[in-house]
Amino acid sequence: MLNIKDLHATVDGKEILKGLSLTVNAGEVHAIMGPNGSGKSTLAHVLAGREGYSVTAGSVSFDGKDLLTLEPEARACEGVFLGFQYPVEIPGVSNLTLLKAAINARRKYRGGTEIEAGDFLAWIRDRAKIVKIDPKMLSRGVNEGFSGGEKKRNEILQMLILEPRLMILDETDSGLDIDALKVVSDGINTLRSPERATVLVTHYQRLLDYVQPDFVHVLARGRIVKSGGPELARELEEKGYGWLEAA
Amino acid sequence: MKLEAYRKAFEQLAAGLGDTPSRDSRRAQFERFAAVGFPSKREEDWRYTDLASLSEKQFALPADGGDALIPQALADSQQLVFVDGRFDAARSSTQQHIGNIATTETADDDGLAALNAAFASPGLDLQLAAGQVLAQPLHLLFLGSGSATGTMTHQRHRIVLGSGASASVILEFARDSADERLATHTLSIELGANASLRLYRLQRESAGATLLTRIDARLDRDSRLRALCLDAGGGFVRHDCNVTLAAPGCEAEVHGLYVPQPRAHVDNHTRIVHAAPHGRSREHFRGIVGERTRAVFSGKVVVQPGAQKTDSEQRIANLLLSKRAEVNAKPDLEIYADDVKCAHGATVGQLDETALAYLRSRGIDAATAKALLLRAFALEILDHVEFAPLRRHIEDILDFPDDPELDRLIEAIA
Ligand SMILES: Nc1ncnc2c1ncn2[C@@H]1O[C@H](COP(=O)(O)OP(=O)(O)O)[C@@H](O)[C@H]1O
Ligand SMILES: [Mg+2]
Numbered sequence: 001m002l003n004i005k006d007l008h009a010t011v012d013g014k015e016i017l018k019g020l021s022l023t024v025n026a027g028e029v030h031a032i033m034g035p036n037g038s039g040k041s042t043l044a045h046v047l048a049g050r051e052g053y054s055v056t057a058g059s060v061s062f063d064g065k066d067l068l069t070l071e072p073e074a075r076a077c078e079g080v081f082l083g084f085q086y087p088v089e090i091p092g093v094s095n096l097t098l099l100k101a102a103i104n105a106r107r108k109y110r111g112g113t114e115i116e117a118g119d120f121l122a123w124i125r126d127r128a129k130i131v132k133i134d135p136k137m138l139s140r141g142v143n144e145g146f147s148g149g150e151k152k153r154n155e156i157l158q159m160l161i162l163e164p165r166l167m168i169l170d171e172t173d174s175g176l177d178i179d180a181l182k183v184v185s186d187g188i189n190t191l192r193s194p195e196r197a198t199v200l201v202t203h204y205q206r207l208l209d210y211v212q213p214d215f216v217h218v219l220a221r222g223r224i225v226k227s228g229g230p231e232l233a234r235e236l237e238e239k240g241y242g243w244l245e246a247a
Numbered sequence: 248m249k250l251e252a253y254r255k256a257f258e259q260l261a262a263g264l265g266d267t268p269s270r271d272s273r274r275a276q277f278e279r280f281a282a283v284g285f286p287s288k289r290e291e292d293w294r295y296t297d298l299a300s301l302s303e304k305q306f307a308l309p310a311d312g313g314d315a316l317i318p319q320a321l322a323d324s325q326q327l328v329f330v331d332g333r334f335d336a337a338r339s340s341t342q343q344h345i346g347n348i349a350t351t352e353t354a355d356d357d358g359l360a361a362l363n364a365a366f367a368s369p370g371l372d373l374q375l376a377a378g379q380v381l382a383q384p385l386h387l388l389f390l391g392s393g394s395a396t397g398t399m400t401h402q403r404h405r406i407v408l409g410s411g412a413s414a415s416v417i418l419e420f421a422r423d424s425a426d427e428r429l430a431t432h433t434l435s436i437e438l439g440a441n442a443s444l445r446l447y448r449l450q451r452e453s454a455g456a457t458l459l460t461r462i463d464a465r466l467d468r469d470s471r472l473r474a475l476c477l478d479a480g481g482g483f484v485r486h487d488c489n490v491t492l493a494a495p496g497c498e499a500e501v502h503g504l505y506v507p508q509p510r511a512h513v514d515n516h517t518r519i520v521h522a523a524p525h526g527r528s529r530e531h532f533r534g535i536v537g538e539r540t541r542a543v544f545s546g547k548v549v550v551q552p553g554a555q556k557t558d559s560e561q562r563i564a565n566l567l568l569s570k571r572a573e574v575n576a577k578p579d580l581e582i583y584a585d586d587v588k589c590a591h592g593a594t595v596g597q598l599d600e601t602a603l604a605y606l607r608s609r610g611i612d613a614a615t616a617k618a619l620l621l622r623a624f625a626l627e628i629l630d631h632v633e634f635a636p637l638r639r640h641i642e643d644i645l646d647f648p649d650d651p652e653l654d655r656l657i658e659a660i661a
Binding site: 050072082087 | 602604607611612615620623626652653657
């Protein structure tokens with residue numbers, strides 16, 4: 001599904017990703033761990049097409065398509081979803097406005113018609129239940145006045161509503177108490193299916209107890225320096241990253 | 248000779264008036280204009296809006312019978328249509344409230360006021376007796392015909408509300424051809440005790456148009472003025488709005504939104520004078536200024552001696568969409584009373600790129616995402632528009648991605 005080959009990317013002229021390769025197949029869950037500043041968020045943003053990140057070498061294909069030539073909105077419509085490490089507050093644009101525009105953008109991309117008001121509301125209510133968000137909150141501006149945990153749950157809600165095929169979640173588990181963590185992982189597991197793939201960027205083993213990964217990778221100094229199964233995450237939890245950075 | 252074309256136009260007008268007192272007082276006004284001329288850039292109030300080139304223009308008076316495309320009427324309102332400065336009874340839904348306002352007095356010795364008084368054609372004359380309530384908003388449309396190229400129009404308007412009377416008035420300036428035209432409008436407002444007026448001034452003139460409007464309002468005890476100014480056109484525009492809270496307990500809201508088109512010039516000058524105690528004034532202006540466009544805002548608030556317990560707030564925010572956009576925003580407070588609450592602030596910012604990226608990451612195309620953010624910025628001002636058909640009309644003018652169905656949903660869910 002996702003094929004990243006020898007990816008090099010710079011931010012402000014500084015090379016952050018230095019030859020990263022990773023293959024993610026449909027149905028798989030990959031966890032990417034690594035020290036702060038190693039380039040995890042950079043990878044996520046490059047995949048989502050964020051401006052300001054330039055790819056200097058390498059390739060990324062998504063279902064055989066060259067992802068890097070697509071505008072960010074087209075990537076989203078193709079089914080790529082990025083859960084932000086720091087979700088943005090947008091007063092004046094309500095959550096519902098964003099959701100409806102996002103749903104209709106996808107439908108338009110696929111040549112479909114706009115969603116009916118009744119269907120939209122029913123769908124929102126249904127999904128909001130999973131992440132325990134009161135639909136009332138969705139009439140507010142995007143993430144406006146949301147607590148840290150609510151913002152993360154809102155990312156998962158957007159994901160549940162948009163039903164992407166590739167879910168990239170950048171530290172969605174950081175700063176969550178155990179109840180919120182449970183809600184977030186329920187959300188992720190709801191979408192888990194043989195047609196979908198998940199990339200979890202995380203610091204902690206905790207999330208991986210709820211969302212079992214098939215593969216665990218360590219990103220350091222702009223590349224994947226080690227890959228393994230779920231046991232690698234436990235090893236990292238015990239030993240930290242020092243032994244890998246030295247390697 | 249300077250202002251020659253104006254004199255020629257005036258003599259033409261005067262000849263049609265015959266030997267009447269009106270002609271004499273108009274002539275006095277014209278001579279005053281001829282002596283003073285247009286305001287100069289050297290005057291502080293006209294620093295950014297240079298009218299010098301108007302002196303050399305050859306504007307003529309428009310011929311009768313100009314025809315313009317009349318836009319669809321707003322629901323639940325009465326239309327008064329003016330084409331080329333003349334009232335068009337056939338296209339209006341009421342013939343009431345039209346009048347020729349006496350040209351004898353002008354507020355001060357401003358050359359523009361004299362020019363306007365000398366040439367003034369009939370305009371709005373809304374006079375409500377004590378306790379009278381205007382059932383529907385009056386929507387005045389100032390349109391231009393295709394045959395009025397190179398012409399000038401001048402109109403005087405008046406709103407006098409008796410005590411406890413209330414009304415809602417919309418002035419919309421929408422001459423939509425790209426040739427050069429000049430229009431001046433003056434509006435004097437008197438609000439009796441406890442009277443209430445909602446006033447909307449909408450401008451969507453096209454490039455080539457020069458529009459100079461001036462409002463002078465005087466508020467009597469416990470009266471309330473709520474004014475909103477929207478600029479969305481491409482012309483060269485100057486608005487003056489002078490409000491005096493002349494008696495205790497008055498409230499004045501003067502809000503504005505300017506989203507000028509490329510190469511437009513929009514200058515809003517407001518002056519709010521608290522002349523009596525316990526007055527409240529609110530002034531919120533927001534601007535979205537793009538490519539090669541200049542926006543000027545000058546907001547003066549004066550709290551006169553004795554105007555204790557004044558509560559005044561002025562906030563200005565501008566969004567610059569281009570490096571070649573220019574904004575001059577100047578708050579100006581003069582406070583001569585000690586027991587008052589006066590706040591003011593002005594900001595200039597750019598579109599939030601992080602928010603834009605966030606919306607795009609959800610599949611929303613860049614143009615829609617940008618429009619959503621611009622609307623979000625404008626919302627604080629738009630939310631002051633309580634008359635729903637007008638709100639819709641304004642969102643249309645601004646080309647905002649508004650969605651009434653979704654708005655109802657949001658209200659239902661909240
Ligand atoms: N917008 C940016 N401008 C400049 N440097 C950046 C920017 N974003 C990230 N970086 C730098 O790139 C490196 C990797 O950051 P990031 O991808 O956020 O790491 P991680 O998510 O693994 O903690 C860091 O050195 C960080 O300082
Ligand atoms: Mg990060």
